[in-house]
Ligand code: HEM
């Protein structure tokens with residue numbers, strides 16, 4: 001991959017699709033025969049966990065070299081399958097495993113290095129690469145889609161991952177105007193910039209409308225009591241205080257943060273494009289920055305290029321074109337809207353099931369319960385990200 005290309009002119013060189021953005025287009029569903037054991041085990045996870053047999057089955061896996069994996073899509077599917085196996089192995093039940101056996105750890109570690117991903121399940125695995133169309137000729141609608149892999153909790157993980165994917169797809173329609181936006185700023189072309197910003201705002205609004213599907217397809221109790229457990233990581237985690245030992249890689253336990261949508265490139269891309277700088281005071285900027293290391297490396301490079309080149313905000317704020325300021329503010333308002341809606345969703349799917357659980361158990365939930373899978377105190381983080389977005393609104397006078 002020509003990393004010297006200008007990402008802003010050639011996003012396709014950074015595994016970014018003009019229609020689907022950071023979503024992996026047409027993910028592979030199978031690996032070459034010798035690796036199919038990984039896919040088969042990962043697909044059987046819910047049943048084997050139910051029977052308490054998952055760990056035993058995982059320990060029977062042969063230790064395979066990753067060298068025969070051909071091409072990017074095979075590597076992404078293999079990372080997804082190994083990540084599902086790893087989460088299932090560690091979290092199968094409350095007596096968590098502190099050592100990941102070498103037959104999983106060694107290929108997972110090596111493949112992660114090749115992809116620039118951490119050896120833990122990330123958003124790019126279970127959301128961006130974990131999908132198929134039931135009818136390949138049909139369109140990408142919820143009813144014509146399924147996940148490749150699922151976790152225990154019935155259709156909860158399918159709902160959570162696919163709704164997120166459809167939100168990403170709706171937002172991705174803004175990606176195709178990014179090169180035009182940079183061109184318009186370079187040429188100081190207000191008219192063209194205004195048009196592009198208007199289409200970014202409508203993409204974010206479409207994403208907001210798609211978000212509502214979460215109520216139809218994700219059950220709050222299944223999410224909070226079952227799925228949440230499997231998304232957790234081993235950094236600042238009381239159950240794995242030193243992290244996880246990747247056998248055959250190192251005797252020293254390694255810490256990696258749990259899956260977080262702060263690993264969603266599209267949302268970080270909007271912030272970067274609009275010049276929305278998240279606060280350094282409470283560690284938000286640092287956390288969002290760190291989550292870029294949990295994205296496929298080409299996506300991280302693309303985001304950094306957008307962040308370092310984007311003078312959209314400077315150009316608009318120094319312009320006296322009120323309509324241009326309004327177009328910029330429409331984008332910011334749409335992002336505030338979706339982040340406000342997201343906070344309501346977090347209350348329904350985390351805060352209330354958590355307080356319901358506390359009152360049933362008559363105790364305060366443990367620290368981890370109210371922390372993000374990324375080890376953050378989630379409400380403070382989400383409100384602060386929303387507030388910073390709101391502060392980015394420009395005076396329209
Ligand atoms: C049941 C539904 C959902 C719950 C309970 C939920 C929960 C959370 C939590 C706790 C965080 C804080 C960081 C973390 O731990 O990941 C977060 C962040 C985030 N979530 Fe969700 N989320 C849900 C659905 C969605 C959907 C459908 C999307 C759309 C892609 C989404 C996008 C994001 C983004 C982009 C962030 C990073 C913060 C930001 O940029 O605003 N979430 N979410």
Ligand SMILES: N#Cc1ccc(NC(=O)NCc2cnc3scc(C#CC4CC4)n23)cc1
Nearest residue numbers: 122123164228231259260261369371372373
């Ligand atoms: N108690 C509790 C508590 C419960 C959950 C969380 N965090 C959480 O689920 N983050 C992931 C997330 C947030 N939003 C979205 S959309 C798609 C995804 C995803 C994913 C896969 C994991 C990579 N996500 C924090 C605390």
